[in-house]
Amino acid sequence: xxxxxxxxxxxxxxxxxxxxxxxxxxxxxxxxxxxxxxxxxxxxxxxxxxxxxxxxxxxxxxxxxxxxxxxxxxxxxxxxxxxxxxxxxxxxxxxxxxxxxxxxxxxxxxxxxxxxxxxxxxxxxxxxxxxxxxxxxxxxxxxxxxxxxxxxxxxxxxxxxxxxxxxxxxxxxxxxxxxxxxxxxxxxxxxxxxxxxx
DNA sequence: GGTAGGATGGGCT
DNA sequence: GCCCATCCTACCC
Numbered sequence: 001x002x003x004x005x006x007x008x009x010x011x012x013x014x015x016x017x018x019x020x021x022x023x024x025x026x027x028x029x030x031x032x033x034x035x036x037x038x039x040x041x042x043x044x045x046x047x048x049x050x051x052x053x054x055x056x057x058x059x060x061x062x063x064x065x066x067x068x069x070x071x072x073x074x075x076x077x078x079x080x081x082x083x084x085x086x087x088x089x090x091x092x093x094x095x096x097x098x099x100x101x102x103x104x105x106x107x108x109x110x111x112x113x114x115x116x117x118x119x120x121x122x123x124x125x126x127x128x129x130x131x132x133x134x135x136x137x138x139x140x141x142x143x144x145x146x147x148x149x150x151x152x153x154x155x156x157x158x159x160x161x162x163x164x165x166x167x168x169x170x171x172x173x174x175x176x177x178x179x180x181x182x183x184x185x186x187x188x189x190x191x192x193x194x195x196x197x198x
Numbered sequence: 199g200g201t202a203g204g205a206t207g208g209g210c211t
Numbered sequence: 212g213c214c215c216a217t218c219c220t221a222c223c224c
Contacts (some may be wrong), residue, residue, distance in 0.1 A: 084206030
């Protein structure tokens with residue numbers, strides 16, 4: 001199973017998609033395809049990080065070397081190392097100067113399953129990309145992609161031809177200590193591929 | 199089914 | 212020096 005035609009016929013999202021309030025972008029990303037070369041997954045879980053007033057966001061530290069990408073134009077990747085071992089992928093939203101971003105938290109594997117299984121060292125479909133650290137490994141995404149433009153090139157987000165707005169579940173964000181009660185996690189209701197059911 | 203603890207390194211105070 | 216937007220293993224029901 002290649003999934004090649006299904007992926008290739010999906011239109012790449014343009015910069016305008018990302019140039020909106022971050023919560024709209026986060027919800028809008030559910031059901032879209034994250035594509036890296038021949039590997040692809042459907043986005044089923046995301047979190048919004050809303051900028052400098054959001055204590056859980058990296059942007060709460062203001063403009064630093066690390067957060068520079070967040071202050072740039074939307075539609076770029078922000079990738080950082082967490083816990084010394086894992087990398088997390090975010091997509092920059094809102095106009096330049098407004099540091100909102102969306103953390104991609106889980107994917108349903110769609111294409112390149114053999115490569116995903118090899119990179120992850122596990123076979124079970126539900127375990128390949130059901131977490132922010134897992135999916136970057138499965139997709140072959142790392143800090144080298146920090147700042148990459150996801151509206152063109154090898155790493156893109158695309159709208160599949162059969163996309164319909166999914167039924168969306170909402171919950172607090174996972175694994176944070178600050179602003180822990182803000183309901184900014186969005187996921188595809190009923191998906192077996194999310195990192196947590198609620 | 200569940201959870202406690204450790205691996206591991208960079209960013210920021 | 213402290214704090215992490217995590218994951219896996221070991222161990223216990």
